Amino acid sequence: MFCSFSLSLLFIQLLQLCPSSYTLPTRQEIFIRPVPNSILTVRAELKKAEIISTVIDDFLPSLTLSVSWPKKNANLGNTIKPKHVQDTPTIELYDEITSTSRSSCKSNMTYVITLTDPDAPSRDNPEWSEMCHWIAAGVPLSSDSVSILPILEATMPKAMESYEEIMEYKPPGPLPKTGKHRYVFLVFAPANGTSQPLDLTKPSNRQHWGTGKERGGVRQWAKENGLVPVGANFIYSQNKKQ
16 A cells, blocks of 8 residues: 555656656556555665655655675665675666556666765764765666565676766775664656756765765755656665774
8 A cells, every 4th residue: 555645756756757758647547557565665664764864855766776796785774794895886777667668768768876875984973974985877777677676696687788987986984883884875867857968067075975064965966966866775884893
């Protein structure tokens, strides 16, 4: 079951992504096109981890985000040692809402992936928050769809086809005695639904995403660049010295 608020939010986001080609379904169609449980799970876990609304405003995801390293996968809040996340991760995006009849607007669009740490240097003392760890643009949708999380090791997707690094990947490196950090991957799409390359700004530095303000972060950067959130995943990681 899902509330009318969630439905309204979902369709508003779909209109933002494909305003020229997407039309609202009839009242009957709403009841035969339920939101997948995995999508609702993502939103619930983001709220549970207080990522909604401290890092990003409340939203209902429309894409599933798979994040993997050579030996580990992100799974909505699992804990991974820093040594396992040093390589730039493999990213795959899956469209669950329209997996059987994907719109041309959405399939031609590319997306922006970000990684942010809202717990720098620690969750109790986030004076460096947020720390920008990665911005990658031009990430396409994957050709196949999936409907469940977690993504199993045996079915991990292939590497991203191509992307542009706006901010080079900085591996998570939580300091000693700073507890667990949340490392949050967010997927953004252009609010105007364009499939053209985006002219994104690069934060002047990683701390506070270049805003110079405590708790300045990905939310402000996305709004300044005309982006809306459409997917998310996250991990916890901590230094072994606690």
